[in-house]
Amino acid sequence: MKPGKRMRWIAMITLILGILLAVLAYVAQISHWQHAQTAMTFGFIGYILIISAVAYLLLQLLREWSGENEAYIHPD
Numbered sequence: 001m002k003p004g005k006r007m008r009w010i011a012m013i014t015l016i017l018g019i020l021l022a023v024l025a026y027v028a029q030i031s032h033w034q035h036a037q038t039a040m041t042f043g044f045i046g047y048i049l050i051i052s053a054v055a056y057l058l059l060q061l062l063r064e065w066s067g068e069n070e071a072y073i074h075p076d
Contacts, residue, residue: 008060015053021046 025043028036 004060008057011053011056011060014049015057018046018049018051018053022050 021042023046025039025046028039028043033039
């Protein structure tokens with residue numbers, strides 16, 4: 001597996017894990033769990049994971065798009 005594909009796979013797993021943690025925090029808040037504060041902490045961690053994974057995936061997408069346009073740039 002290429003390093004770029006491996007990182008994309010890790011980013012997707014991180015995104016899914018972050019979504020699951022955020023949903024857990026939401027359910028804990030709605031259900032008034034006894035340890036809801038701990039679940040809210042995990043929810044915050046989930047939000048950080050989501051933001052990090054999306055940022056990485058968007059940067060990779062921009063990098064791929066910019067690589068396609070390099071063929072059209074003519075040096076002077």
